[in-house]
Amino acid sequence: MEKRTFLKSTLFLGVAAASSAFLNACKSAAKSTTAAAPALPAPKMRRSKPFELPALAYAADALEPHFDKMTMEIHHGKHHQAYVNNLNDAVKETVYADYELEDILLRISTSDADKKIRNNGGGHWNHTFFWQTLAPNAGGAPSGDLAAAINASFGSYDKFKEQYTNAAKSVFGSGWAWLCIGKDKSLFISTTPNQDNPLMLQVVKQNGTPLLGLDVWEHAYYLKYQNKRPDYIAAFYNLINWNEVNNRYKKAMFG
Numbered sequence: 001m002e003k004r005t006f007l008k009s010t011l012f013l014g015v016a017a018a019s020s021a022f023l024n025a026c027k028s029a030a031k032s033t034t035a036a037a038p039a040l041p042a043p044k045m046r047r048s049k050p051f052e053l054p055a056l057a058y059a060a061d062a063l064e065p066h067f068d069k070m071t072m073e074i075h076h077g078k079h080h081q082a083y084v085n086n087l088n089d090a091v092k093e094t095v096y097a098d099y100e101l102e103d104i105l106l107r108i109s110t111s112d113a114d115k116k117i118r119n120n121g122g123g124h125w126n127h128t129f130f131w132q133t134l135a136p137n138a139g140g141a142p143s144g145d146l147a148a149a150i151n152a153s154f155g156s157y158d159k160f161k162e163q164y165t166n167a168a169k170s171v172f173g174s175g176w177a178w179l180c181i182g183k184d185k186s187l188f189i190s191t192t193p194n195q196d197n198p199l200m201l202q203v204v205k206q207n208g209t210p211l212l213g214l215d216v217w218e219h220a221y222y223l224k225y226q227n228k229r230p231d232y233i234a235a236f237y238n239l240i241n242w243n244e245v246n247n248r249y250k251k252a253m254f255g
């Protein structure tokens, strides 16, 4: 090969290789846009099993007459199961494949690429949390440290209830109403659309640790209450497991 031709070919191959490396680097960067933000703690990354539907701690008819058996069976066995199945499918071959759920929610973004994980990861976490918030023969009013915090933040339990009820009524379409504790340890009420939740640092306006959550999707109440969401919200207060909510509060406050 003539020296000049050889040099040209070498130069061409060098540029092609550099371009290819550059393109691969860009692709990697694009893939990693959903990865951890630098300020976040290192993920635990130790989940070795697929996500699973947790069993209810009570029978499907145990929340009657407030939440009916058929709604509970469909809500838990069909809707929640679908979130679990779709989440397992969505995390495959992504950076989140072996992340614990809360590590995923902390990092999830509003990008289209994250949408399926966001919706189904939120769906799985929110419903697991919701089932644990409920109990048969529960309700009443909070006590102890949590009662004091609610009184200090909202004036009284009745005033909290009024604000929380209004928040739950105000959700347009599907979503959730929350009582949360923020990083500054103050309580706040918020709502999220769809299956978003306050743990989603990069998604929600107000980030915090949920203490109480109410599912206001129609699938949660339509069989019994049809379009009467306020009646469903009123029924929820008869089922709140305040011991569990108080434990969440103490954990958030004191570790």
Ligand SMILES: [Fe+2]
Pocket (backbone or CB within 6 Å): 075, 079, 127, 215, 217, 219, 220
């Ligand atoms: Fe639901």
